[in-house]
Amino acid sequence: MPHSPADTRLPKQNRWRKGSALVTFSFSTLNLLLLISWLAVVTWLGLAYFAELGVTVITMFYLLGVLWAAYFLRFSAALLTAITAFLLINYCFIEPRFSLGVASTQSWVILLVFAIVALTVSSVMQRLKQQMLQSRQAAQQSRFFQSLAELLAAQSGTETLMQAACQHIAEVFALQARVMRLTEAGELIRLAGSDVQDTTFIPVQAASVEWALDFNRPVGTGTNDWPSLGYCLLPFGFPQREVMVLDASDTMPDLHFLQLLTHQCAQAYIKLSQQIALAQAELAASEANFKKTLLTALSHDMRTPLTVILGAANVLTDRQIPLTEIQSEQLLQSIQAETTYLSQATENILTLVKLDAGASSLQLDWQSPQDVIQHVVSRYQRRSPPEALQVNISDEEVLVRMDAVLVAHALANLIDNAICWRSAGSAIEITLSINDLWLQISVLNKGPGFPEGFAISAFAPHTQRPAGTRGFGLGLSIVNTVMQLHQGTLEISSGPNQQTCVQLMFPFVRASELIAP
Structure with a gap:
């Protein structure tokens, strides 16, 4: 593409609003008229009162006009004003008067000093004016960029x-x-x-x-x-x-x-x-990991119990296979155990789906933690045979803002884990205690505790589990996520006599505090 000369480039002086050129023109015209009027008035006063004022005072008045032109008009106008004032002083007030001739050295000195001072002051004033305009322009531009940055950031x-x-x-x-x-x-x-x-x-x-x-x-x-x-x-x-x-x-x-x-x-x-783009990529990765978790659960952890149930059912229904009463009982117990496992696994998967939606999926309301604990415990007591659970609940009336279904499922996960790892014949202890800061729901059992250096993150939904292990590895991670969504914490500790304690700690209010006075 050919390059065109730069003579058509727009002036570099910023015009911030429409009509600014017209305003500038009117302002300059007014200043020019005022300057001409000042020169005329100074000349008239000098002629009328020459004896009282003298050449020096009149020269100073003309110099004020030069300063006015240098500040409010262009340098060319200030230069023209200085030349005009020089000629007026020479013609009207330097001997011989009313002539451009100069009669004495003193008169020449007065004229030359006036010319030098007028030109120097005009030049300095113009530079000062330019610096002031540049400073004002920089301030305007700075305010504009700041306002633009605030607007774009919003x-x-x-x-x-x-x-x-x-x-x-x-x-x-x-x-x-x-x-x-x-x-x-x-x-x-x-x-x-x-x-x-x-x-x-x-x-x-x-x-x-x-x-x-x-x-x-x-x-x-x-x-x-x-x-x-x-x-x-x-x-x-x-x-x-x-x-x-x-x-x-x-x-x-x-x-x-x-x-x-x-x-x-x-x-x-x-x-x-x-x-x-990053947010979309993170969302896509999260969705991909979530789908991978569900696919792993459905393809591995659910396939095995279904295979066991189907095999046991086929053996029981095949009349050609002779079974003793003990063998039949064992097969039925296997079916019952695998069905219970599938029920728990299904609940975990549904809970995982709900948790993946985040806090927006919670059904929060003020709930009595005693009622939630009793509801969960009653499910285990209705089993055949009933589970050995010892319940110790504080009678103090307190309320927790919670999703009761999720909290109940988290507590059930802890109880199932305690049942799985307890010592034979030992009972599971469930307590509810209250201190100044937290409401604590504790699940205690005797048996092999958590290994040294155990971290809940090791059971995160998307971590790879060792080969040959059974279970989703979701229980504790689900409990931890539930507590995070309720602004609570999950704490795990091991005590003497192989006693393991898992605590759910909730923020709470006393019922009396919610009752209006």
Whole structure:
């Protein structure tokens, strides 16, 4: 693409609002009229009161006019004011008066000193004015970038982020902004901002967007490349395929500022896109692990008990196989044990599905922990033969905000684990105690305790279990997850005489505290 000369580049002075050029023109005209009036008044006063004022005082008055021009007008206006004042002083107040001739060395010194002071002061004032304008512009730009950063940080989606950026640019600079993407097929897609089909805007050429992306440099109005496009293209940066499109306007800031603006929008867009992609990847991985866990449970842990049940049932129904009463009893007990295991496994799988949904799936309500414990214990007492459970429950009326079904299932998991690992003939002890901070539900049993260095994470749902082990490895991890969702904790300890204690610790309130006075 050929490069065009830079003479069509827009002025670099920022115009923050529409009509600012007209306001600047009116302000300059007013200052010019005031300056001319001041020179006229000083000349009249000097002529009328020359004897009282003298050349020095009149010269100082003219110097004030030069300062006024240097501060409120351009340097050229200040220079013209100095030359005009020099000629007026020479013509009206330097001997011979009303002539451009200079009669004495003293008069020459006065004129030269005035000229030097006027030019020096004008130059210094112009630099000071330029620094002040730059400082004010930097402060305005800093406030704009801060407000833009706060606006972009509040967005939760890439489309809303870009739309908010375009709207903010339109409000601050009165610029029509668009964000567009060039696909691999060469098609332009509008992501945010003004509609690309709007006839009031110059249509964007795909070729110019492709060139800007290939060379990663701005193109169009305010640049050295294709300044007559009628809009400015600012790439987001490699390897992004997005560009910021700004329609040409008198309110357009300088190119460096536009590049900083685009860079900030691009960084926010890329960061949010990466966060969304990461969240989606984590969700997909979590779903994949969850499906893998269920598939493992269904294919391995449930297949074995079903095979045992089917085999035992086939033997019992086959009349050609002679069975003693003891053998038949053993087969029936095997069927009963495997059925119980399947029931517990099914409950664990359903609980795992519910827990995977997180806290949003909980049915929280104020519940009596005594009622939940009695409900679970009664299930074991109705078994044939009933399980040996010793229950010791505090009578203090307290309430826990809980999902009663999940807590009951967690307690049942602990009881089943205690039954499995208890010493022969020993009872399971279940206690409920209350201290100042926690309500504690404890399950104690005598038998081989947890090995040294045991961690609940070793039984996490997605960990690989050793070959030959039976069971889902979900019980303790489910209990731990249930406690986390209830802002509680799970504690495991081993005491003397091979006694193992597992505690569920809940935050609680006393019933009297919920009763309105």
